[in-house]
Amino acid sequence: MSVDQPLYRLEDRPGPLASLLAAVQHVLASFVGIIAPSLIVGSALGLDQYMSYLISMALFVSGVATWVQSQRLGPLGSGLLSVQGTSFSFVAALIAAGETARAGGASDEAVIATLLGVCAVGSFIEIALGGMLHRLKRIVTPTVTGVVVTLIGLSLVKVGVTDMAGGVGAEDFGSLANLGLAALVIVVVLACQMSRHTWLRIGSVFFGLVTGCLVAALTGQFEGRPEALEWFALPQPLRFGIGFDWTAFVPVAFIFLVTAIETVGDLTGTSRASGEPVSGPVYQRRIRGGVLADGVNSLLAALFNTFPNTTFSQNTGVVQLTGVASRHVGRYVAVILLLLGLIPALGTLLQFIPRPVLGAATTLMFGLIAVSGIRILSDQAMTRKTIMTIAVSVGMGLGVQLVPEALAGLPETAARIFSSPITTGGLTAILCTLLLPSSTGDAKEPADTTENATTPHQSS
Incomplete structure (x- = not known):
């Protein structure tokens, strides 16, 4: 088997244990990213009383959105093992919108309603882009997507390394204990990756995280304990109602345009990591379906009281690390996220994984995303x-x-x-x-890469 080819291709069906192990790693890689926007926006706007509910709904909607994106429902979804979660891109614009509403005397509920309203209307921009993406080949070229994928990986490395050092605001930031714990996780992941045993490669991130957590427990590096656990949260559509503000809408609308480009980059990286084509009709259909699903899932997020959803780039790194590209694993990921959303206590416990442990794994994944972008560019x-x-x-x-x-x-x-x-x-x-x-003498660069850029695996 070629080093570049996954152990399980898109339509392969790994056994339940292999699927569950791969799914858990996807959840661990994306969990913090899914809940962080709600934590940041909620904290900045003083929405503490609704924080737990906002986090639960972020996880719940991510589960539904991941199912749609990975399983493909009609024209919706890429059909790739692509995890959806709350987008970081909107955080600054949402905080600014909430502060404007707060300055006008809005209550907590009215602030949330305004945020959800502008996001719901803005989602139709991405829905429209998904329907006409095939007409934008001259704009969204492989060079553009390669640049975006590369920048996604490079820009996120800072987040991973910050966590490796202990996380923002940590009193022991950069301590040898934190760096040593992170180095241990990286060594375990690399050892598993270099092993000839399939199970070690599939579970490399999981084994690295478990080893890191065990060592952290033995050395007293776990921080904090949950004081109270909430065991059930019922989704309530439009719990806060829907508001709207044009001033808040303009920056959010622009970010929906940008996040569509990010989604093209993420899906291109995932397609390559899965051994699938990054050009041609199959690829184009997946990209259109993926962007369309991004828009529809963001609308769904607004209706279920959370913020816009997008494809998560770190999960491309998980596909590369584990060698599991089967979209059927997406069902396991979706169910786990749904359960985390319905049972907030489970999500609360996962928040206590030591930052250096999680940062080590995510740094590896972010680096792999950058490599994926470089490979896309090298094909041009x-x-x-x-x-x-x-x-x-x-x-x-x-x-x-x-x-x-x-x-x-x-x-x-x-x-x-x-x-x-x-x-x-x-x-x-x-x-x-x-x-x-x-320039004169240059070969004309096509809007698409050639069909032999990768070996096509014709499946939808």
Whole structure:
């Protein structure tokens, strides 16, 4: 078997134990990302009394959305093993919208209603994009998606390394104990990956996390204990009602445009990691269905009292690490997330995994995402236009992350939008693709990669 080929392809059906083991790793990789936006937005806006419910609904909707995305319902979904969760991209815009509503005297319930309302209306932008994505081939080229995938991975590495050191605000940040614990997890994952035993490779992240947690328990590195556990949360559609504000809607609407590009990048990376084509009609159908599902799932999220959903890039890293690309594993992931949403106590306990342990695993995954993007770019004909597009867009994307104060002269809303390396880098790549001429003597760069970029595995 080729190193690049997964152990289980898209339509393979691993046994229940293998499927459950792979699914647990997907949940562990995405759990913090799913609940973090609700925690951040809720804390910033003083919504403490509803925090537990918002987190539960984020997990519940992620379960439903993952089922739709991975199993493909009619035109909805990519049919890839792609996990959906609450999008980080909207956090700054939602906090700003909530602060505006709060300044106008809105209650907690009215603030949440406004946030959900603008998200519900904005979701129709991504739904529309999903229906017309095939007409945007000249804009969303493989070079653009490769740049976006690369920036997704590179921009997230900081999050993983911060957790490896102990997490933001940790008193022992950067201590040898934290770094040693993170290094142990990485060594275990790498050892499992290099093993010839299939089960060790499939469970590499899980075994790394378990080893890290056991060592943390023995050395006293677990922090905090849950004071009270809530055992059941019933989903209540439109519990807070629906509000709307045009000032809040404009930045949210723009981010829906950007997140559609991110989704194309995520799904392209997952398709490649799964041994599936990244060009041609099968690929295009999956991308359209994936973006459409992103929009519909974000609308569903607003109706069920949580924030917009999107495909999660870290799960591409899990597919690469475990070698399990079977979309049937998505059912297990969906059910686990649904249960976590209905039983908040389970999710609360998972929050106590030590940050260095989780950070070590996610850093590996984020690095693999960047590698996936680089591989997409390496498949392109390296014309001068392509080289300059990659150079400018990656430079601009990483630049705003490394030197955020460079945007200090922009209006506050614009600075918040363009502070995202994915937003700045992705939009720069699109502009270069549209505006830069093809130099004389350069081979004409197609809107799609060639059909032999990967070996197609024809399945929907």
